Amino acid sequence: MSPATAVGLAVVWPLLAVVLIIVFRNRPNLRETGTLLTGASLFAIVAGVILPSVQAGGRPRFDVWEVLPGLELAFEVEPLGMLFGLVASGLWIVTTFYSIGYMRGHHEKNQTRFYICFAIAISGALGVAFAANVFTLFVFYELITLSTYPLVTHSGTKEARNAGRMYLGILMGTSIAFLLFALVWTWLATGTTEFTPGGILAGKVEGTPLMILLALYAFGTGKAALMPFHKWLPAAMVAPTPVSALLHAVAVVKAGVFTILKVVVYVFGIDLLAATDASRWLTWVAAFTIVAASCVALGKDNLKARLAYSTISQLSYIVLGAALATTAGVMGGGMHIVMHAVGKITLFFCAGAIMVGAHKTEISEMDGLGRRMPFTFGAFLLGSLSVIGLPPMGGSWSKWFLMLGAAEAGQWVMMLVLMASSLLSIAYLMPVVVRGFFRPVPVDDHHGNGIHEAPLLCVLPPVATALGGIVLFFYAEDIWLLLMGMVP
Amino acid sequence: MDALWNLIGDDLPALQIAMPLLTATVCVIVRRPMLAWAVAMFNAWGAVINASILLYRVWTRGTISYVEGGWPVPWGIELRIDLLNALVLLVVTSICAIVLVAVPRSIADEIPREKHYLFYAAYLLCMTGLAGMTITGDAFNIFVFLEISSLASYALISQGRTSRALTSAIQYLIMGTLGGTFILLGIGMLYMMTGTLNLVDMADQLALLGLNRTVLVAMACLGVGIGIKLAVFPLHTWLPNAYTYAPAVVTAFLAATATKVAYYVLVRFSYSVFRINLTFDGTHPNAILMVLGIAAMFAGSLVAIYQDNVKRMLAYSSVAQIGYMVLGLSLANEAGLTGGLVHVFNHAIMKCGLFLVLACVLLRMGSTRLSAFAGLGRRMPLTFAAFVLGGLSLIGVPMTVGFVSKWYLVLGALEAGLWPVAVLILASSILALVYIWRVVEVGYFQAPPEGADEVTEAPLSMLVPTWILIGSTLVFGVYTSLSAGVASAAAKMLIGGGS
Numbered sequence: 004m005s006p007a008t009a010v011g012l013a014v015v016w017p018l019l020a021v022v023l024i025i026v027f028r029n030r031p032n033l034r035e036t037g038t039l040l041t042g043a044s045l046f047a048i049v050a051g052v053i054l055p056s057v058q059a060g061g062r063p064r065f066d067v068w069e070v071l072p073g074l075e076l077a078f079e080v081e082p083l084g085m086l087f088g089l090v091a092s093g094l095w096i097v098t099t100f101y102s103i104g105y106m107r108g109h110h111e112k113n114q115t116r117f118y119i120c121f122a123i124a125i126s127g128a129l130g131v132a133f134a135a136n137v138f139t140l141f142v143f144y145e146l147i148t149l150s151t152y153p154l155v156t157h158s159g160t161k162e163a164r165n166a167g168r169m170y171l172g173i174l175m176g177t178s179i180a181f182l183l184f185a186l187v188w189t190w191l192a193t194g195t196t197e198f199t200p201g202g203i204l205a206g207k208v209e210g211t212p213l214m215i216l217l218a219l220y221a222f223g224t225g226k227a228a229l230m231p232f233h234k235w236l237p238a239a240m241v242a243p244t245p246v247s248a249l250l251h252a253v254a255v256v257k258a259g260v261f262t263i264l265k266v267v268v269y270v271f272g273i274d275l276l277a278a279t280d281a282s283r284w285l286t287w288v289a290a291f292t293i294v295a296a297s298c299v300a301l302g303k304d305n306l307k308a309r310l311a312y313s314t315i316s317q318l319s320y321i322v323l324g325a326a327l328a329t330t331a332g333v334m335g336g337g338m339h340i341v342m343h344a345v346g347k348i349t350l351f352f353c354a355g356a357i358m359v360g361a362h363k364t365e366i367s368e369m370d371g372l373g374r375r376m377p378f379t380f381g382a383f384l385l386g387s388l389s390v391i392g393l394p395p396m397g398g399s400w401s402k403w404f405l406m407l408g409a410a411e412a413g414q415w416v417m418m419l420v421l422m423a424s425s426l427l428s429i430a431y432l433m434p435v436v437v438r439g440f441f442r443p444v445p446v447d448d449h450h451g452n453g454i455h456e457a458p459l460l461c462v463l464p465p466v467a468t469a470l471g472g473i474v475l476f477f478y479a480e481d482i483w484l485l486l487m488g489m490v491p
Numbered sequence: 492m493d494a495l496w497n498l499i500g501d502d503l504p505a506l507q508i509a510m511p512l513l514t515a516t517v518c519v520i521v522r523r524p525m526l527a528w529a530v531a532m533f534n535a536w537g538a539v540i541n542a543s544i545l546l547y548r549v550w551t552r553g554t555i556s557y558v559e560g561g562w563p564v565p566w567g568i569e570l571r572i573d574l575l576n577a578l579v580l581l582v583v584t585s586i587c588a589i590v591l592v593a594v595p596r597s598i599a600d601e602i603p604r605e606k607h608y609l610f611y612a613a614y615l616l617c618m619t620g621l622a623g624m625t626i627t628g629d630a631f632n633i634f635v636f637l638e639i640s641s642l643a644s645y646a647l648i649s650q651g652r653t654s655r656a657l658t659s660a661i662q663y664l665i666m667g668t669l670g671g672t673f674i675l676l677g678i679g680m681l682y683m684m685t686g687t688l689n690l691v692d693m694a695d696q697l698a699l700l701g702l703n704r705t706v707l708v709a710m711a712c713l714g715v716g717i718g719i720k721l722a723v724f725p726l727h728t729w730l731p732n733a734y735t736y737a738p739a740v741v742t743a744f745l746a747a748t749a750t751k752v753a754y755y756v757l758v759r760f761s762y763s764v765f766r767i768n769l770t771f772d773g774t775h776p777n778a779i780l781m782v783l784g785i786a787a788m789f790a791g792s793l794v795a796i797y798q799d800n801v802k803r804m805l806a807y808s809s810v811a812q813i814g815y816m817v818l819g820l821s822l823a824n825e826a827g828l829t830g831g832l833v834h835v836f837n838h839a840i841m842k843c844g845l846f847l848v849l850a851c852v853l854l855r856m857g858s859t860r861l862s863a864f865a866g867l868g869r870r871m872p873l874t875f876a877a878f879v880l881g882g883l884s885l886i887g888v889p890m891t892v893g894f895v896s897k898w899y900l901v902l903g904a905l906e907a908g909l910w911p912v913a914v915l916i917l918a919s920s921i922l923a924l925v926y927i928w929r930v931v932e933v934g935y936f937q938a939p940p941e942g943a944d945e946v947t948e949a950p951l952s953m954l955v956p957t958w959i960l961i962g963s964t965l966v967f968g969v970y971t972s973l974s975a976g977v978a979s980a981a982a983k984m985l986i987g988g989g990s
Contacts (some may be wrong), residue, residue, distance in 0.1 A: 070890075071898065071971055142889040149888070159936050168928070175924055179887070180917045187901045187913070 006056035006063035009048050010078045010133055013088070014143075016045045017095075017126040021119050028115045035103050038118055042096040049092045049129075057085045058485060064135060073194065076142065079135035081198070082488040083268070083337050087261045088132040090344045091254050095125050097464045098249040101352055104460025105245050108359040116153060117243070121250075123150035128254040131261065137186050137196035137270065140262060141178070144226070147258055148174045154246045155239045166238040173235040174225045181223030185216055189270060198265060202272020213271075213281045220266050221285055226259025227322055228315045230292040237311040244355030247307060252314055252347035257340050260321040264336050267325040268489060276328035277412075285326035290420040292319035297427035304365045306354045309431055310347070316424060317343045317390065323417060324405050330490045332408025337486045338479070339401035342389060345472050346398050349386030350432075352465035353379050360457030366435055373439025375455045378462050380439040385469035387432035392425050397475030503541055504557040504570040507580065508623045508636075510534050510541075515615035524607035528595050531611045535588035538622070542584040546577040550977070556628070564628075565689035571628030574981040578832070578974075579755045580625045582839045586747040587618050590740055590843065592956040597740045597850045601652050610650060614744070617643035621752045630678045630688045630764075633756060637674065637720065640752075641667045644745055648737040659732035666719055666729040673716030680709035681764075694764045702769060710770075713760055714779075721753035723817055724787030727810045734806035739850030739859075742802065746809055747843035751835045754816050758832070761820065762985040771823040776907055780821035785915055787814025792922035801930055802849050802859040805842065808885060808926065811919065812838045818916070819900050825982050827903025830896055833978035837884075837892035837967065844960030845881040848874055851949035851957060864930055866939035870946040873954055875934050877961045882927035884964040887920045891968040895975055 004012070023037030056063050057080055064079040080088070102121070106114050127150055130143030148171065156167035190196050192207045208216055225232045239251050250256075267276065276282040293316050300312035320343070324336025356379045357363055361372055373380035389396035392403075402421065409417040456462050475482075514534040518527040549555060549572055557570040572580070591614070595607075602610055620640025624633050645667070649660035682688055684705050685696035697706065715726070722730040730750075734742045761770040761777075771777055791811030798804035812834070819831025849859045851874045856863040867875045880891075887893035897920065904912040939946075948954070967974050 068969060070969055071895065071975060074898075076969075138889075145888055149883075156936070164932060164936050168932075171924070171928065175886075176921050179920050179924070180914075183897075184901070184913060184917055187898065187905060191902060191905050 004048075004052055006053050006061060006080075007065050009052040010063045010080055011065035011067070013045060013048050013053065013092075014078060014126060014129045014133060016048060017041060017122040017129070020122040024115060024118045024122065031114065034115065034118065035099065038099050038122065039096065041122070042092070042099055045125075046092045046096060049088050053080055054085060054089065056080075057082060057488070060488060070138075074138050074190070074196070075136065076139050077135040078130075078133040078139065079198070080133050081200075081269075082485050083261070083265055084132040084134070086337060086482065086485065087257060087340060088129055090257065090341055091125060091128040091132060094249055094253050094344060094348055094468075097468060098245055098348070100460050101248065101355070101464035102245040104458045104464075105355050105359055106243065108458045108461060109243070111157070111243055113157065117157060120150050120153045121246075124154070124250060124254060128258055131258045134198070136198060137189060137266070140265070141182060141186055144178060144182070144224075144258060144262065145175070147226075147255055148178070151246070151250055151255055154250065155242045157243055157246070158241065160241075163241045166241045169238045170235045173232055177223050177225035177232055181219045183223070185219035185223055188216060188219070196270075198269035200269065202268075202270055202275055204271050205275045209279070213275075213279060214284065217267075217271065217276075217281055217285060220270075221263055221288070221322065224259045224262045226255055227263050228256060228259065228292075228318050229288060229322060230295060230315075233292070233296065233315045236315055237308055240307040240311050244307070244351060244358060247311075248348050248351035248355065251311070252351050253344045256314060256318055257344060260318050260325075260336070261340060263322055264325045264333060264340075267328070268333055273328040273330070273333060273490070282326040282328050286323055286414060286417055289319040289323035289326055290417060292316065293323065293420055293424045294427070297424055297431065300431045301427065304367050306357070306364060306366050306369075306435065307351070309366065310350050310354060313350075313390065313428065313431065314347055316428070317347065320401075320405060320421070320424075323420075324408055327408045327412045327414065327417065329408045329411040331404050331411050333490065334483065334486045335401050335404030335406075335408050337489065338404055338482055339398075341482060342397040342401040342472075342475060345468055345475060346386050346389030346396065349382055349465050349468040349472065350390065352461070352468065353383040353386065356457040356461040356465060359461050360455065366438065369435065369438050370442035371439070371444030373436070374444070375453070376439075376457070377454065378456055378466055380436060382465035382469040383439070384436045385472055386465070387428075387436060389472040390432060391428045395476045396472045397479060398472070399476065400479040501557070503545055504555060504572055504626055505559065507538060507541055507545075507584075507626060508570075508619055510537065511615040511619040511622065515612045515619065518608050518612040518615060522608045524604060524611075525595070527608040527611040528591075531615055532588070532591055534615065535584065535591050535618070538584040538618070539581075539588045542577070542581040545572055546581050546977070549574055549577045565687050565692040568632055569628035569689055569691075570626050571691070572626050574977055574984060575758065575832070576625045576755060578977045578981060579751060579835060580622060582751060582836050583618070583621050583625060583748045586744065586839055586843050587614075589956045589959055590744045590747075590847070593743075593847055593850060593953040594740050596950050596952045597854060598650075598738055600854060601738045602650050606650070610647070613643045613646045616640075617647060617744075621748050624752050625755060628690050630681065630690055630693060632688075634671065634675050634678060638671055640749065641671065641720075644741075644749060647741045647745070648733050650738050650741070651736040652738070653736060655732070656736040659729075659736040663729040663733045666726075670716045670719030670726075673712045673719070675716075677709045677712035677716060680705050680712065684709070690759070690764055694766060697764065697769065698766060706769075710765060714757075717753055717757045717760070721750055721757060721817075722810060722813055723783055724790050724810060724814060725783075727787070727791075727813070730810060731803055731806040734809065735800060735803045739802075739846065739853045742806075743843050743846035743850060746806075746846055747839040750809070750813055751839055754813070754820075754831075754835055757817075758820055758828075758985070762828070767823060767986060776823050776909065777821040780817050781912070784814045784816075784818030784821055785912065787811060787817065788915065788919040789922070792919050792926065795926040796922065796929070798926075800860050801852075801864065802846070804926055804930070805845055805849070808923065809842060811923070812842065812885075815896065815900060815916070818912070819903060822903045822907050822909075823986075824903055824906050825979070825986050826899050826906050828982040828985060829975065829979040830899030830903050832981055833899060833975045834896040836974040836978065837896045837964070840960050840963045840967070841881050841884040841892060844877065844957055844964060845885070847953065847957040847960065848878045848881065851953050854953065855946050855949055861930065861933055862940075864934045865937040867934040870939060871948050874949050874957070877957050878934070879931055880961050881964060882931065884968070885927060886923045889968075890965065892964045892974070894968060895971055899975070899979075
């Protein structure tokens, strides 16, 4: 299989799972096996065929169809998209294992619909990752929004319905009002929407309009949860935990920041932004989001809500990296897509395991729980360290490069923001671990002191991703080398 | 192919009008409902093939001119088909034919059996009028065919099963007659000034004559008259009632054809007859039409959000969508006009599909109120899925036809340097999201009332045409050479001042 064919195949491959799921809808074990096999083969295609080609400097391209003159549906894989594709397809496998444990352990209904929408969302994520132009990216961006709506509203309760309304309203509203506008503007100004190394806007759009265009892209990508368009993310936490884990810590939100990063590098070009200072305002918006969301997270007692605000804060790291418009900044942003994904998915997995194993959702109720669920809380500790950015976790590297990027741009305030955010994340994540391990078990708890974890399939995935965070610490250089191809 | 063309090819344009006129009388003679339906089907699908051949001919060989009775132009009546009306003709005939498939099952519950043959006769007469308006090259002929189609549509609307259908039909009759009168006045004044009724000839004379007070008044009369038939805000008041109380299939048919043909007439007069330098004072956007179009987009969508009857909601949505078309026309540049024209095609298939969905819902649930949609996602999954897809198209999600229209309209607005207009176009799409999702939420989440009857999926004879149209919204959202390709070529021709 040539890498170019593999690119086209990878995007539609998850839809194969949809077929299998529908065929085996009445036999849950076969149904989930179908998803797992599709996931494994998808990862084999992405990591085994496309990755070597991209590492060798190739840009495998797959043209699908010209929808309107000059507006083409096409895929082309460059380093950043490669990385996002790897993350999405790799973590899909882990999450499927986890979903089996969680959905069955939690006795959720409509599991067939759940797995179908999940697979379509992954297809959307890969479409975004491999998009060769802004138009293709936009198409798959909307596909993700629509396919995850049934997941957010899975329970069908009034709360879920309202959350779904906000989810769709903000994500679709911003994308139609701003992102589509930016897309048409870009096309009108340059006659193309192709992602091109070095950007396409230099000499075409200048001055204040350039800043406005950047704003349209940044706020149009509602999935990046930049304040003030962040409210959908905490609302989406009403979804089953596997959805929060893979989609609202990895696929959906990363599709958002990935879009911003990709547009900054390949549509604007960091040289243009650095020369015109058009992105300086965005560093401030990102900095505000980082600090404000961390502060809100401090006050949340519901674990998933706290993690959601932590995600909002961490996403803006990547936006900040893009807005700094320096080599180290965008590379650090790209790296943070991976590092945060692995760290945050661990934390969500743990939150779900606690929910299934101990039926607890509030942090204040988790006193002494760590002694009953040592593996879960151990994984939570490692995941927290990665999000905070401490060795020996992968998260320390991305933070390092982001700091470097801020220094390169001469923006000392941003370095301070990053450091302050690290301290804040210690303050909102560590109490969970401390409560779990060191607080005494409440007297009215009659579960005893024995180990009582959630089902195996709920515990193994977070342990695996937590260990993955350590592995990434040692293999960060490979990611760095891959991303080098992104900046000319 | 060529041999066939030589045999009857020259008369194809005339057949487009003569055939439905003839078969309408045949329907009255045969009287048996299914036989009348068979006759109508034969005619309608023949018309689709005919229209396709005509479009292909125009695309490959240029404008077709057919002189009725051999009287030379400009004395005789000419049928003149260029890219613009060839596309509209294809839309009108296709919609006629596809809706007709669903008609027998749908009207079985709504109209007494002994009146069915008359229904088919009126349907075909309406088709005659619409096809005639579309392809005639004669100004007075436009009025004649307009009246044929209007009278037939009053009859069709009045067949709705509630007594409100009668009052709605009368309301439409009064408004429609007013509109027709204005159009006749306008044409009369133009005839007075130019001494000709042939549209091409009239355009040439007007170009020499320039603007004077009579021509201006004629323009105004035509604008108001066509505006009523087109239901341009604020002349749209007849439309919501007519659409709501007409039989379900009639709404599907009229929503996708009558207003589209009226829009065509407006484009024809503003770009071909008065030409771009008279209508638009050069290439400046036309402020009146632009303001009305934008007002329609917002008024229609906002009112749609508060409707309890989904059929009425879609009727108001039509008012908004007509606003998009008028806005496209008013921009007076190629991209904008392409957007307006391609939306004729796109809106026809999506709105017709959506109204057919409502016909299915009405058939099974006995109502199109929002409450009838409770639990529809489980009770009629195929019908409901069609509604969701059609709705996404109305919103303008990429890969649907709605996106193609929106793309050209936004492009047109930006090319004209009117970025606030572009913003408004996009903002009104979000309103569409609101009114569509209200229905989707009810269908998806709300449980059907306790003790409700078992409901089965709609019959195939209605599902198939519905899905043909809804499927087309996806197909033509990706494959755009027919819709956008022809529309942009037609726009180029009109902007260039061609016929």
